[in-house]
Amino acid sequence: MNDPSPERFGRYVTEAARAAGYDIDSPRGGGRKALAEAARMSAASVSRMLAGKTVVQAESLRPLAAALDVPYEDLLKVAGLLGGPAPEPPEERPLTPAVAARRLGIRASEHVAAFEVLVAALQRAERE
Structure with a gap:
């Protein structure tokens, strides 16, 4: 350990x-x-x-x-509870709609797809 x-x-x-x-x-x-x-x-x-x-x-x-x-x-x-080399921290990564959906607890693939469509529509509306 x-x-x-x-x-x-x-x-x-x-x-x-x-x-x-x-x-x-x-x-x-x-x-x-x-x-x-x-x-x-x-x-x-x-x-x-x-x-x-x-x-x-x-x-x-x-x-x-x-x-x-x-x-x-x-x-x-x-935390020292499992043997093996300690990993490096992850590098900063962009927040994608799929990652955001997962973090929000949206798991079903059809719901994730709907969430991605909604985010894309909102992003387009913000640019207009």
């Missing part, structure tokens, strides 16, 4: 949160609050985690992985 360094865990989660589109650097804390809600954690726990003060409890890792859109196994490795 890996050494569960709170600092390393905090760095990984911070970079993963930024890559997932959470504005965690905002002085108003909106991105931290959004991450806390998506990961089903308290805002205080998220702040401590991002600051490298603590590694979250194992039961919080699955919802956190879903909120960050990273593999659950990667968080287990970074």
